[in-house]
Amino acid sequence: MEEKIWLSSPHMGGSEKKYIEQAFDGNWITSLGPNICGFEEDIQDFLGEGVHVAAVSSGTSALHLALILLGVQAGDEVLCQSLTFVASANPIIYLGAKPIFIDSEEETWNICPIALEEAILDRIKHGKKPKAIIAVSLYGMPYKVNEIQAIASKYDIPLIDDSAEALGSSYKGRKCGTFGDLSIVSFNGNKIITTSGGGALIVKDKAKRDRAVFLSTQSKDDAPHYQHSQLGYNYRLSNVSAGIGRGQMEVLEDRIMQRRENHNFYVEVFKDIPGVSLLTEPNEDYFSNYWLTAILVDPKITNCNRETIRLALLNEGVESRPLWKPLHLQPIFENCKFYGKSIAENLFEHGLCLPSGSNMTMMQKNRIKAILQNVLGV
Numbered sequence: 001m002e003e004k005i006w007l008s009s010p011h012m013g014g015s016e017k018k019y020i021e022q023a024f025d026g027n028w029i030t031s032l033g034p035n036i037c038g039f040e041e042d043i044q045d046f047l048g049e050g051v052h053v054a055a056v057s058s059g060t061s062a063l064h065l066a067l068i069l070l071g072v073q074a075g076d077e078v079l080c081q082s083l084t085f086v087a088s089a090n091p092i093i094y095l096g097a098k099p100i101f102i103d104s105e106e107e108t109w110n111i112c113p114i115a116l117e118e119a120i121l122d123r124i125k126h127g128k129k130p131k132a133i134i135a136v137s138l139y140g141m142p143y144k145v146n147e148i149q150a151i152a153s154k155y156d157i158p159l160i161d162d163s164a165e166a167l168g169s170s171y172k173g174r175k176c177g178t179f180g181d182l183s184i185v186s187f188n189g190n191k192i193i194t195t196s197g198g199g200a201l202i203v204k205d206k207a208k209r210d211r212a213v214f215l216s217t218q219s220k221d222d223a224p225h226y227q228h229s230q231l232g233y234n235y236r237l238s239n240v241s242a243g244i245g246r247g248q249m250e251v252l253e254d255r256i257m258q259r260r261e262n263h264n265f266y267v268e269v270f271k272d273i274p275g276v277s278l279l280t281e282p283n284e285d286y287f288s289n290y291w292l293t294a295i296l297v298d299p300k301i302t303n304c305n306r307e308t309i310r311l312a313l314l315n316e317g318v319e320s321r322p323l324w325k326p327l328h329l330q331p332i333f334e335n336c337k338f339y340g341k342s343i344a345e346n347l348f349e350h351g352l353c354l355p356s357g358s359n360m361t362m363m364q365k366n367r368i369k370a371i372l373q374n375v376l377g378v
């Protein structure tokens, strides 16, 4: 069998080792040190004016902290996009709060403004005003930012911007990771850049950022002994991991370009194949990092379905994956409410994510192309 092609694997730039070595040389093998500050500054510089960044151990912990900073408590309700990775909603459960899931719209596959407003009105009618809205830029594609922000401010509900998959994407020239009252990104191994495991919370004022760091380092009061008057967490990023992050930030622009090239490659592959469409930018307001290229397969037009394609690729050692299974259809969220129709469910049924690593070679892409053309009968 030929070499395995992964959906999205880590892609080091080269200078990561230099920063790790600096960590070793200074014996900063802890969650304190120059790489952490440096990495936070790099992210701040990338995202632009007026943001403050706290580097943490994962995107999930960043979301958990975001909900804590908003004061979400047991019994509260939080609105969350249904078509997303489970980590978008798990932190709601950590706090004993209840996720309420919202359908997608067909243009960006993200949270539907109509279903969102319907849910807010209905929850208010039930005497339960939601405490937050979690919107996700899936596969790098920004959600309908203006519309979602307008609804959030109309009803005065804080917006959490889950940009775990969308570092480097933008909407109307504004960067993903800056749209929420609080935003998060992830540096997990499969994301556009990685620290092997890590994430960041992005906020608009320094006091909030400092509070996030306080919470993420066990909420130590100012005292010579360890004194705690609040519940804390061990969520800070390590200085070694942050070293990887500093090296990765140097190549982020390249990674965005490479992922976008992958997307263009697939656009060419499917150009003349009826029944297969891609998740693409709806208009020039949108700029996607195309973290993953995703397709929809219409089995009535093609001679196959997304599963036939997935298995054909797998058979040749190529990894692909169905879209995220909507969370309202997941066994662990069985008893949660859902607002909308069946857009997310249909996307899940017909959607497939194709190999999108920035380190894919032309030869690997041609292998993928041949398999796709073969299974689709062209």
Ligand SMILES: *Cc1c(COP(=O)(O)O)cnc(C)c1O
Pocket: 057, 058, 059, 060, 061, 084, 085, 087, 088, 136, 162, 164, 165, 186, 187, 188, 198, 199
């Ligand atoms: C990856 C991801 C997360 C969680 O990030 P981790 O760093 O893996 O904890 C959250 N939301 C979405 C949409 C993700 O894709």
